[in-house]
Amino acid sequence: MTTTEEATLTTTQLYRLYIKATPEAIWDAITKPEWNERYGYRGRGEYDLRPGGRYLATANEQMQAMGMPEQLVDGEVIEADPPRKLVQTWRALWDPDLMAEGPTRVTWEIEEETAGIVRLTVTHELEGAPKHAAQVASTAPIEQGGGGWLWILSDLKTLVESETI
Amino acid sequence: MTDDDRVFKALADPTRRFLLDRLFARDGRTLTELESELEMTRFGVMKHLRVLEDAGLVVARRQGREKLHFLNPMPIRLIHDRWIDKYTERQVSALANLKSELEETA
Numbered sequence: 001m002t003t004t005e006e007a008t009l010t011t012t013q014l015y016r017l018y019i020k021a022t023p024e025a026i027w028d029a030i031t032k033p034e035w036n037e038r039y040g041y042r043g044r045g046e047y048d049l050r051p052g053g054r055y056l057a058t059a060n061e062q063m064q065a066m067g068m069p070e071q072l073v074d075g076e077v078i079e080a081d082p083p084r085k086l087v088q089t090w091r092a093l094w095d096p097d098l099m100a101e102g103p104t105r106v107t108w109e110i111e112e113e114t115a116g117i118v119r120l121t122v123t124h125e126l127e128g129a130p131k132h133a134a135q136v137a138s139t140a141p142i143e144q145g146g147g148g149w150l151w152i153l154s155d156l157k158t159l160v161e162s163e164t165i
Numbered sequence: 166m167t168d169d170d171r172v173f174k175a176l177a178d179p180t181r182r183f184l185l186d187r188l189f190a191r192d193g194r195t196l197t198e199l200e201s202e203l204e205m206t207r208f209g210v211m212k213h214l215r216v217l218e219d220a221g222l223v224v225a226r227r228q229g230r231e232k233l234h235f236l237n238p239m240p241i242r243l244i245h246d247r248w249i250d251k252y253t254e255r256q257v258s259a260l261a262n263l264k265s266e267l268e269e270t271a
Binding site: 011012013014015016017018121150151153154157158 | 168191192193221224226235236237238239240242243246
């Protein structure tokens with residue numbers, strides 16, 4: 001698995017995509033549990049949107065039946081500037097080795113390119129967290145637990161573009 | 166030219182694929198670092214990076230005094246979702262599995 005080993009050297013991962021939506025719709029899709037539980041892994045992410053506020057993503061019943069713990073990801077809100085920028089810490093809880101790496105940092109940037117088109121950039125800083133890096137960059141098939149940010153964000157795009165928030 | 170055309174055009178060149186591979190191995194590199202791995206003038210590398218940036222496959226960000234280049238794998242994933250997923254997901258992953266099995270036993 002040379003690629004995985006190589007990928008772990010990466011300390012910052014960047015994902016940028018364009019979505020036909022308003023900045024507000026993207027902000028809600030990221031921060032509101034009734035939206036964020038509908039794409040990607042279908043975990044429910046709750047944010048207390050102020051500096052120092054808590055972030056917690058929980059597994060649904062189906063995920064728990066597959067052996068995932070109830071609490072999936074925790075973190076802290078560092079900066080919340082709706083609907084433009086969200087900075088948070090992010091720590092995976094489904095594996096003791098991941099938990100031991102401590103928090104990583106995720107920055108969500110929402111920029112309106114032209115009317116109705118938003119540029120979403122997700123930057124995941126993974127300094128000193130090679131196991132997190134391998135998990136979120138995973139290109140393994142989704143049914144094998146792979147997917148990572150590529151899967152989550154492409155699914156977010158599909159959801160938001162097919163629904164009016 | 167559509168966004169997809171830009172991605173395909175950008176990928177249709179071995180030097181640019183090499184640059185993407187280098188960024189996949191380690192992200193956030195300067196032009197100088199990337200240039201040192203290629204038998205090419207600085208200007209030539211800049212031109213290739215520009216094509217990759219136009220296609221959205223590379224994002225350059227200023228960090229302090231340096232301009233760092235990051236791989237953005239998202240456009241490839243979205244093309245995959247639209248074209249490959251729809252028709253040939255199963256066949257492609259079967260082929261990919263076969264390839265990795267053969268490579269492991271080799």
